[in-house]
Amino acid sequence: MIKAGIAGVGFMGWIHYLAYQRSTQAKLAAFCTRDSRKRSGDWRGIKGNFGPPGEQIDVSALQVYDTLESMLDDPSIDLIDICLPPHLHVDAALKSLAAGKHVLCEKPLGLDTNQCDQILAASQKYNRSVLVAQVLPYMGQYEYVYKAVAEGTLGKALSGYFKRIISPPDWIPDFYDLKRIGGPLIDLHVHDMHFVRMVFGMPRRVMCTAAMKDGVVKFCHCLLEFDDSQTIVATSSGVQDQTSRPFTHGFEMVFEKGTVQFELAVLSDGLDIMPLKIMTTDGKILRPELPGADDISAFANEIDDAVTSIRQGKPQRRLDGQVARDAIHICHCLQLSAQSRGWVNCQ
Numbered sequence: 001m002i003k004a005g006i007a008g009v010g011f012m013g014w015i016h017y018l019a020y021q022r023s024t025q026a027k028l029a030a031f032c033t034r035d036s037r038k039r040s041g042d043w044r045g046i047k048g049n050f051g052p053p054g055e056q057i058d059v060s061a062l063q064v065y066d067t068l069e070s071m072l073d074d075p076s077i078d079l080i081d082i083c084l085p086p087h088l089h090v091d092a093a094l095k096s097l098a099a100g101k102h103v104l105c106e107k108p109l110g111l112d113t114n115q116c117d118q119i120l121a122a123s124q125k126y127n128r129s130v131l132v133a134q135v136l137p138y139m140g141q142y143e144y145v146y147k148a149v150a151e152g153t154l155g156k157a158l159s160g161y162f163k164r165i166i167s168p169p170d171w172i173p174d175f176y177d178l179k180r181i182g183g184p185l186i187d188l189h190v191h192d193m194h195f196v197r198m199v200f201g202m203p204r205r206v207m208c209t210a211a212m213k214d215g216v217v218k219f220c221h222c223l224l225e226f227d228d229s230q231t232i233v234a235t236s237s238g239v240q241d242q243t244s245r246p247f248t249h250g251f252e253m254v255f256e257k258g259t260v261q262f263e264l265a266v267l268s269d270g271l272d273i274m275p276l277k278i279m280t281t282d283g284k285i286l287r288p289e290l291p292g293a294d295d296i297s298a299f300a301n302e303i304d305d306a307v308t309s310i311r312q313g314k315p316q317r318r319l320d321g322q323v324a325r326d327a328i329h330i331c332h333c334l335q336l337s338a339q340s341r342g343w344v345n346c347q
Contacts, residue, residue, distance in 0.1 A: 002307045004104070005030035005077045007068050007092055008084035009038045012106050014046045014054050016081055016133075019299035025307035026079065030063035032071040039064045068092055072099040079104055079310070081303075086187070087180040090115040093130065097122040102129040104306045108190055109324045111182050112332060116325035123321065131306045131315055132324035136191045137198065138298035138305075140290050141262040141276040145253060146318070148260075149199050154278070155256025157199050159232040162192040163263070164249040165219075168239055176216045183216040185331040189237040191249075193334075194327035196233055198317060199253075200226060202326055203233070205345045210238070210338035217338045224330075244268045257281060 004026050006013050013031070020028035033039055039059070046054030065071040072080070072095060080096040082089055082105040090110050096103050097119075109132045110116040123130040137146045148154045166188060174180045181187055196203075203224040210220035219238030226233070250263025258280040265272040278286040305316045315321065330346055337344040 002026045002078045002310065003029040003076055004079040004081050005071045006081045006083055007032055009033040010083065011046055013083035014043055015299055016083055018296045019303050022300035023303045025304040030065060030071055030074060030077055032065035032068050034066060068095060072096060078102060082106060086111055086182060090118060093119045094122050097126045097128050102310050104131045104133055107132060107134045108182060108186050108328055109321060110328060111186060113329045116328055120321050120325060129310050130321040131309055131319040132321050133302055134191060134194045134324060135298055135302055136195055137318040138302050142195060144276060144290060145260055154258055158254045160251060160253040162235045162251045164188055164192055164237045165240055167243045167246045168241060176213050178216060184238040185217050185335055190327050190331050192235055192237065193330045194324060197323055197326050200231055200233055203330060203346045205343045206333045206337055207343050208334040208337040217335055220338060222334055
């Protein structure tokens, strides 16, 4: 069984810890953090926008390190699971690959295309896998559409609209810092750009009209054009100044054999869900029953796929570092478009 070490014990490190408890292919063997309380197992201060809050964990069966470098010296660890803040991803990934470890990196792979390319080049140099945990394609409705595209059950994907909006993330003071977090495009919209890249391919050019904050896209509407002139994709994403709807996402995708709709909103008084449905070209409404699973299950399946990728020497498409790199590139093209107020070539 593959042995993994988590680098960074924040919210995502906690979620990945829970996922390893369900993984059938990987065993969590170690973690590293500079926080002495977390090294002792006190993860109770961790909170996020989904999943359970942190708990006191038993660290007796884990190797605990205060630095990434010391964890990299552990010869028993095969995979470094990077859950550090985004601006630390490139350095951690390069050090891990140089130490002969495979890498599973939480999104974003890097804050810009150059950082992503550095990591991917190191993956080739050291013959080690770089896999990117975007997770969205492993979640319920998105996984259903991803598999429909892969299997061709609905025919060709013709067009799509994707939505991902949050209320102000005041708990992240440097959210709009392009050199640390990357703003809404890199932190939020990259999920949809990654999904679009997998389903429709690489856009030829993009247009982004946006409300800006300190020169960074805050909220935007975007258009993406592809080599196939009949393919149309639009997106809406970013931060809106209200607190009654902390989060919403959804999509409407048109296929040759029908249109698929889904939307979920987290509201201050509960959830508002428009379940996934398919409106067929012959007038029927289909409401497929999705497998019952929680958010942690998606992360566990993602980890199991990472192990499969390592064993086969080829990344599963949902984890492919090159696809994740392309999603970052699209987001930067959108930032440039918002600044120039014009079309930007992506290819």
